[in-house]
Amino acid sequence: MSTPISPCVKCGDPGSKRCSRCWDAPEYRPGDANPTRYCSTECQKADWVAHKSHCTTLSRRTKLLRAATILRAALLAYRERFFDIPLSKIELGKDGAVLYLYRDVSPRPFPNGLTHDSKHKEAALTHNMCTLAFAMLGPLTRKLLAGVASSIESLDLQIEKPVFRTHLVEYLADGIDSNGGPHTVLIVRLHNNEAWIIDTAGTQYGFKEVLVPFERYIKDRASSNFVNGPPTKYTACETTDLDFMKEFFPDYPKAGLDILEKEKKARLHFARFVENRVGVRKGRDLKDSVFDPSKDFGGSKEEFDTKFGELMKEMKRHLEGFK
Structure with a gap:
């Protein structure tokens, strides 16, 4: 595919160099991420003083988008490996407003053969999983966004405009278990005070974008009446939600505690990968890292896609090694 020709921002001659x-930075407001083109390296160097501030803003957005992409992929990989809802059928309702997940009797791995629609598969994997995502992805989020975000907060809100909703149909009854409760997302602020939403579990509502400007997210997807108060500092670790359950529900049934303990072991297995293979861990060589946020977010889309693919391959291999 040929590179589009636009006027060089420095001299006005036809320019294909970018x-x-x-x-590939995402837009915060319409038109504010249009590519900057030059006719030559000389014009690009001459324009650097004028372009530097805007370039820094856009490059941070690109890193934020790439981090959000990794976070969603990590959640999906974890859920596919440790899927805990036995399903017999996945079916979109006739009006397209509800994706029905039919519960089966016997546990099984995620049944890939039930749907060939990637959107429906991701919706099933993330059904009611925003709390898991909030906890499990905490340390990975902070590693990926170090130096990119000025603050990271969590927020509970109500989704009012989904593409569709996922509903779990119980096998013992006709009732439907709806995910109508609060939905947890992250608010990430950049150093120029841009506010973005990272919604790793938004696929359960049919949302394609994992990173959305805060104002647009509220306008297009959710209520502005926050469910559990204002945003709070994001300090969760991989097992925050599980530890809460054990501490505040001491009479939890033994069978339930056994499930929580098994889930905790799986989460800690994921945590070891994040600790040892993402970024540089004190006392370990950089070669042990499969993804270094300080440098692997940069470069072209093709270069990032290569590193992203390597990261996910190693992560899935690690998850498969859980016993």
Whole structure:
């Protein structure tokens, strides 16, 4: 595919050269991420003083988008490995507003053969999983966003405009278990005070974008009446939700505690990968890291896609090794 020709921002001549640092950045407001083009390296260098501030903003957005992409992929990989809802059928309702997940009697791995629609598969994997995502992805989120975000907060809100909702149909009754409760997302602020939403479990509502400007997210997806108060600092670790359950529900049935303990072991297995293979751990060589956020977010889309693919391959291999 040929590179589009646009006027060079420095001299006005036809330009096909683009700034690689801020290419493919998401828009915060319409039109504010249009690519900057040059006719030559000389014009690009001459324009750097004028372009630097805008370039820095866009490159941070690109890193944020790439981090959010990794976080969603990590959640989906974990859920596919440790899927705990036995399903017999996945079916979109006739009006397209509800994706029905029919519960089966016997536990089984995620049944890939039940749907060939990736959106429906991701919706099933993330059904009622925003709390798991909130906890499990905490340390990974902070590693990936170090130096990119000025603050990270969690927020509970109500989704009012889903593409569709996922409903779990129980096998012993006709009733439907709806995910109508609060939905947890992250608010990430950049150093220029842009506020973004990262919604790793939004696929259960049919949402494709994992990263959305805060104002647009509220306008297009959710209520502005926050469910559990204002945003709070994001300090969760991989087992925060499980530890809460054990502490505040001391009379939890033994069978339930056994399930929580098994889930905790799986989460800690995931945590070891994050600790040892993402970024540089004190006392370990950089070569042990499969993804270094300090440098692997940069470069072209193709270069990032390669590193992203390597990261997910190693992560899935690690998850498969859980016993």
